[in-house]
Amino acid sequence: MLRCRTFSFCHSLGVFHLFVRLETELEHKGFQFSEEEKLLGRCLGLLHDIGHGPLSHVLEGIMTPDKRHETWAIEIITAPTEIRCVLESMDSGGCPKRYVKYSKVILNGSW
Structure with a gap:
């Protein structure tokens, strides 16, 4: 049994795991994903809450009223x-820029 010391870390691993399961299930149903899409989706799963500070939802409006965790x-x-260096070492095609593009869509719902 996996034991996590922080809920946030467990949550991010869980989102990563759920993305991989969703990807696998959709591929079984005939959807095809490029390696780039898989890498990007997995990075989004792991990093979607990287901007959170301690008690982020509670303190976000107080500590940084003009900046939400998505912006961070x-x-x-x-x-x-x-983190950017690691992403760039995994993918020379501009992964941080694509992460920003897709995270804005996913986190803010702005197509």
């Missing part, structure tokens, strides 16, 4: 951070 996440991914 995009900044973490696009700034010169270790």
Whole structure:
């Protein structure tokens, strides 16, 4: 049994796991995903809450009233951070830029 020390970490692993299961199920039903789409979806699953701070939903409006965790996440991914370096090392095709594009769609619902 996997035991996590932090709920946020477990949550992100769970979202990653659910994405992989969804991907597998859809492929069994005839959908096809490129390797790029799989990588991007898995990164989104793992990193979708990277902008959260401690008690983020409770303190978000107080600590940073003009900036939501989605905005922080995009900044973490696009700034010169270790996370961006890891993403770029996995994919030379601009993964951080695509992450931002698709995370805006998924997190904010803006098509």
